[in-house]
Amino acid sequence: xxxxxxxxxxxxxxxxxxxxxxxxxxxxxxxxxxxxxxxxxxxxxxxxxxxxxxxxxxxxxxxxxxxxxxxxxxxxxxxxxxxxxxxxxxxxxxxxxxxxxxxxxxxxxxxxxxxxxxxxxxxxxxxxxxxxxxxxxx
Amino acid sequence: xxxxxxxxxxxxxxxxxxxxxxxxxxxxxxxxxxxxxxxxxxxxxxxxxxxxxxxxxxxxxxxxxxxxxxxxxxxxxxxxxxxxxxxxxxxxxxxxxxxxxxxxxxxxxxxxxxxxxxxxxxxxxxxxxxxxxxxxxx
Amino acid sequence: xxxxxxxxxxxxxxxxxxxxxxxxxxxxxxxxxxxxxxxxxxxxxxxxxxxxxxxxxxxxxxxxxxxxxxxxxxxxxxxxxxxxxxxxxxxxxxxxxxxxxxxxxxxxxxxxxxxxxxxxxxxxxxxxxxxxxxxxxx
Amino acid sequence: xxxxxxxxxxxxxxxxxxxxxxxxxxxxxxxxxxxxxxxxxxxxxxxxxxxxxxxxxxxxxxxxxxxxxxxxxxxxxxxxxxxxxxxxxxxxxxxxxxxxxxxxxxxxxxxxxxxxxxxxxxxxxxxxxxxxxxxxxx
Numbered sequence: 001x002x003x004x005x006x007x008x009x010x011x012x013x014x015x016x017x018x019x020x021x022x023x024x025x026x027x028x029x030x031x032x033x034x035x036x037x038x039x040x041x042x043x044x045x046x047x048x049x050x051x052x053x054x055x056x057x058x059x060x061x062x063x064x065x066x067x068x069x070x071x072x073x074x075x076x077x078x079x080x081x082x083x084x085x086x087x088x089x090x091x092x093x094x095x096x097x098x099x100x101x102x103x104x105x106x107x108x109x110x111x112x113x114x115x116x117x118x119x120x121x122x123x124x125x126x127x128x129x130x131x132x133x134x135x136x137x138x
Numbered sequence: 139x140x141x142x143x144x145x146x147x148x149x150x151x152x153x154x155x156x157x158x159x160x161x162x163x164x165x166x167x168x169x170x171x172x173x174x175x176x177x178x179x180x181x182x183x184x185x186x187x188x189x190x191x192x193x194x195x196x197x198x199x200x201x202x203x204x205x206x207x208x209x210x211x212x213x214x215x216x217x218x219x220x221x222x223x224x225x226x227x228x229x230x231x232x233x234x235x236x237x238x239x240x241x242x243x244x245x246x247x248x249x250x251x252x253x254x255x256x257x258x259x260x261x262x263x264x265x266x267x268x269x270x271x272x273x274x275x276x
Numbered sequence: 277x278x279x280x281x282x283x284x285x286x287x288x289x290x291x292x293x294x295x296x297x298x299x300x301x302x303x304x305x306x307x308x309x310x311x312x313x314x315x316x317x318x319x320x321x322x323x324x325x326x327x328x329x330x331x332x333x334x335x336x337x338x339x340x341x342x343x344x345x346x347x348x349x350x351x352x353x354x355x356x357x358x359x360x361x362x363x364x365x366x367x368x369x370x371x372x373x374x375x376x377x378x379x380x381x382x383x384x385x386x387x388x389x390x391x392x393x394x395x396x397x398x399x400x401x402x403x404x405x406x407x408x409x410x411x412x413x414x
Numbered sequence: 415x416x417x418x419x420x421x422x423x424x425x426x427x428x429x430x431x432x433x434x435x436x437x438x439x440x441x442x443x444x445x446x447x448x449x450x451x452x453x454x455x456x457x458x459x460x461x462x463x464x465x466x467x468x469x470x471x472x473x474x475x476x477x478x479x480x481x482x483x484x485x486x487x488x489x490x491x492x493x494x495x496x497x498x499x500x501x502x503x504x505x506x507x508x509x510x511x512x513x514x515x516x517x518x519x520x521x522x523x524x525x526x527x528x529x530x531x532x533x534x535x536x537x538x539x540x541x542x543x544x545x546x547x548x549x550x551x552x
Contacts, residue, residue: 004320005317005319005320008317034324036318036324036327037316037318037327038317038318039316039317039318040313040315040316041281041284041314041315042312042313042314042315043281044280044281047201047202047203048171048172048173048200048201048310048312049198049201049202049226049230051312051313052225052226052227053222053225053226056225072220072221075221076215076216076220077215085221085224086224090224090225090227090228092221092224093221093224093225094220094221095218095219095220095221095222096218117218118218118219142458143455143457143458146455170310171310172308172309172310172311172312172462173310173312174310174311174456174462174465175454175456175465176455176456177454177455177456178451178453178454179419179422179452179453180450180451180452180453181419182418182419186448186450189450189451309462310462311462336463338462339461339462339463340461340463341461353490353491354490356509356510356531356532357509357532358486358490358508358509359486359489359499359506359507359508359509360467360509362499362500362504362506362507363466363467363470363504363507364463364466364467365466365504366504368463
């Protein structure tokens, strides 16, 4: 169980495959439920600015048990969590591309994708998350 | 090839010349494509707060392959990259004055100018970028 | 050319294979010549304290063009670089487990291994570096 | 008066000339008496690990009004300043290559050189400091 090397490899492979499919190089980062790095890959051609963003999306999803996109809806001016991106030492991201990794009903970590448009990042992230669900572990 | 001392000197000279021409002292920073400092100069009279801003503009342009101004358009509330200025350990700047240095069709680094109004910083930055283009290396 | 996904995968695989062979889980980190993350994997059972050490060993090897072990020999009290481990924002490591990745005679990045004894880390690091040499790219 | 652009340029030129003369590329950093960057240049071929070291040597010389080498003699185990390299947020360097810039009898800043052996760094640093003395401003 849990976010093993094997699971991390499977998620990584699904994300990279999807990224090649849509022709958008990205950075893929997987963290455990403690927000600590498990695995990362910067694909050839992905911008370097995406290294931190990808990691922070993964961290945000793991630490808040939610997709970064959902957090984003609550953090615009006038909403409850306005300004949350400043907390947690600048590690919170509020735009799409980060999703929690849930296994056997419990939070196991976070997956963060950065490098493409927010729609592309989200699609690649979903491809990785579906792997866990397909294994009957979501 | 690449962002050599010679190229950095030429960019620096063009920026400083333009800054004298418009009478606005600034900080000029040049980083390579890995975001590492290549050259910097704080002109006499430039405010010290511009040291970090200039460096971060150069970093942002190099790491995101875009002018800081363009990134700024996508980071206002309601846009896709709202909050991006928080993500990279406080090193992302989203207002004018930073531009990527492109040589032979590839990203070679970033140029950041800070000290004047955003219009002045942008004009000085352009003067430096044009040098690379004039050399037929853009 | 350069430190591509393909090369990073080959180095990673060689390191993980060697780590399994000697029965010591470790963290493997690969950075490019600018010190920016290319790929990392924390094997099951590797201690979390090794995440930063592994990254910093890779950074040190890439930024100083030398094995961390060699830098260590020069940084003991009375030697020329005593205190160097403090200089680069705490990112310099001076004990074994980090080696530069050299391709076509130029520095292409750094490889850092942490998790086992220094002898084990060094052996796993060598296994990764040899892959690059076997490709005729060292 | 003071550490103007003109003086910084003259120091920089003397250091780079000396570095070419002895065939050792280095990073040259000049800070003012407040420890804030005035000018820096990373020569082609200088290792990137020298960026921070060069800056920290300049900072150390400016803030402690002494050559980094002298501070080093007092910071070995058993001496009065043992451990000083840990203070000041990791910005203190205790090996040769940093010297204070003194003008008209007052501390005006610091010059830091890194990239060669400690003897080479020291020789290049001296070449820069002599420029200020030759101007009758030391």
